[in-house]
């Protein structure tokens with residue numbers, strides 16, 4: 094595994110991190126979940142990305158992760174970098190959602206309990222909720238660090254204005270923003286255009302989620318929606334309406350380029366996101382150890398020729414593909 098420094102910090106992250114949004118809930122196979130965590134850790138993926146609401150049911154991914162840690166990796170805590178987040182709908186009532194201090198502080202305590210941890214390596218505001226002053230949310234993150242419940246803080250999906258304000262407040266408090274988490278893939282370059290340079294200029298690391306567009310950039314939807322795939326599952330966030338003919342066709346064309354490079358479509362899609370020097374790490378999701386192994390091989394071929402880049406750009410520059 095290759096590791097990269099996270100912005101202007103002393104923390105290194107693996108180029109590939111593992112996310113537990115799907116496939117680790119109580120609707121999923123616990124043995125497969127365990128095997129994926131252990132395989133990832135053995136391969137040097139020491140960063141695991143969680144959130145309070147991951148499941149389903151909400152919270153169950155953290156509970157399962159805590160059990161896997163306790164049963165298999167308890168003595169390795171200091172070799173791991175574990176994140177969680179709060180801000181999306183979690184529990185009933187007005188305090189179970191949003192970016193208020195009330196939600197973040199209670200949520201972090203709940204998440205620590207579920208994971209069986211004393212602290213998170215990084216705790217994020219999962220989103221700017223459009224209402225809560227950024228000052229309130231950032232103060233809650235700062236206080237979590239001061240209380241020893243998080244070592245570092247991060248923001249996720251913040252629009253540019255609120256992103257800059259967050260960096261300024263955190264910098265002032267001497268709790269700089271370690272990580273800025275944004276969605277990025279060949280089908281989604283909005284954050285690349287709007288948020289990456291701000292993050293880089295402010296010394297924050299950038300970590301990208303859904304780099305395979307939830308599986309659309311693997312070629313798996315070439316012949317319809319396969320049984321068991323994320324788009325086929327009622328608990329999956331990839332809607333069948335998002336599996337459009339244009340995206341499937343683009344993935345097929347991209348797959349031909351990947352083949353020439355001696356890579357799977359998934360590997361080329363991951364390498365492409367990593368080709369942006371500003372990116373620290375990608376958070377991948379997998380539903381099997383075989384997928385994880387496939388994705389790990391990405392690291393064997395990260396370079397693109399100018400011709401390959403131009404060919405890829407010509408395919409993905411069509412806005413009809415974008416999320």
Ligand SMILES: NC(=O)c1ccc[n+]([C@@H]2O[C@H](COP(=O)([O-])OP(=O)(O)OC[C@H]3O[C@@H](n4cnc5c(N)ncnc54)[C@H](OP(=O)(O)O)[C@@H]3O)[C@@H](O)[C@H]2O)c1
Nearest residue numbers: 112113114142302303304305306307308311322323378380
């Ligand atoms: N901050 C935020 O708001 C936010 C939002 C979303 C995600 N995230 C984080 O980012 C992580 C990753 O997101 P994601 O799961 O959407 O990432 P992704 O890597 O774009 O999609 C993962 C899915 O693609 C399919 N896949 C992966 N590797 C494959 C391969 N080699 N061959 C064929 N199919 C493959 C699997 O779907 P199948 O089920 O079809 O097999 C897998 O579950 C999450 O777990 C979470 O930690 C954060």
